Amino acid sequence: MTAATERLSNNWWVFLLQGIAVLILGILLITNPAVTVATLVIFLGIYWLIDGIFSLVSIFTKTSNLHWGWLLARGILGILAGIYVVRHPLLASLLVPTVLIIILAVQGLIMGVIGIIQAFKGDGWGTGVLGAINILFGIILLSSPLLAAWILPLVIGIFGIIGGIALIFFAFKVRKATA
Numbered sequence: 001m002t003a004a005t006e007r008l009s010n011n012w013w014v015f016l017l018q019g020i021a022v023l024i025l026g027i028l029l030i031t032n033p034a035v036t037v038a039t040l041v042i043f044l045g046i047y048w049l050i051d052g053i054f055s056l057v058s059i060f061t062k063t064s065n066l067h068w069g070w071l072l073a074r075g076i077l078g079i080l081a082g083i084y085v086v087r088h089p090l091l092a093s094l095l096v097p098t099v100l101i102i103i104l105a106v107q108g109l110i111m112g113v114i115g116i117i118q119a120f121k122g123d124g125w126g127t128g129v130l131g132a133i134n135i136l137f138g139i140i141l142l143s144s145p146l147l148a149a150w151i152l153p154l155v156i157g158i159f160g161i162i163g164g165i166a167l168i169f170f171a172f173k174v175r176k177a178t179a
Contacts, residue, residue, distance in 0.1 A: 012175040019167030026160025033153035038093040045085025045092060052078020097149035101141050105148075108138030 028036040055075035058064040064071060085092040115131020141148045 010178075012171045012178075015167050015171035015174060019164045019169075019171060021164070022160050022167060023164025026157045026162075026164055029153045029157030029160060033157070034093070037097065037153050038089055041085060041093045041096050042089050044096065045082045045089070047082070048078045049082025049086065052076065052080075052082055094146075094149070097152050098145050101145045101148040101152060105138045105141035105145070108134045108141065112136075112138060 025036070052075045055064075055071045055078060058066075059068045059071045059075070066074075085096070112131040112134030115127050115134060117131075119125060119128030119131060
């Protein structure tokens with residue numbers, strides 16, 4: 001048994017806990033998406049606030065390799081975003097997923113254009129087809145970002161349930177491999 005395999009087998013319970021947590025989150029996102037998203041966004045706001053404070057502190061403690069200007073910008077943006085999300089959780093629960101959808105849509109458009117360019121440069125028609133599909137999805141998401149943001153928790157919930165079950169099975173498979 002290799003060192004990596006032994007390390008995995010000794011920590012099988014970590015995969016089990018992750019699987020249970022992801023499964024519960026997936027079920028919550030499907031059964032009560034509004035409350036779950038609002039709760040997750042509040043945790044995100046608290047994280048941004050704390051991260052912003054630590055970024056400002058790291059300017060003076062020299063614990064980061066980043067230029068102080070980047071740390072200052074990160075700190076100020078983190079604190080402002082964190083305060084906004086914590087003070088306006090319902091509005092943030094709508095804005096955060098919508099902004100995420102817009103980012104994904106723009107990324108899809110860019111990836112699609114790059115794929116089509118690569119197809120014309122000789123990467124094959126499959127690359128071009130995938131590029132066209134990316135552009136199509138980008139346009140669909142941009143045409144109705146609020147609707148896509150409303151559906152996003154359900155999609156993530158489905159993936160959470162599938163991923164959680166897979167992690168639970170993997171944990172027991174790793175445990176069984178050492179027994």
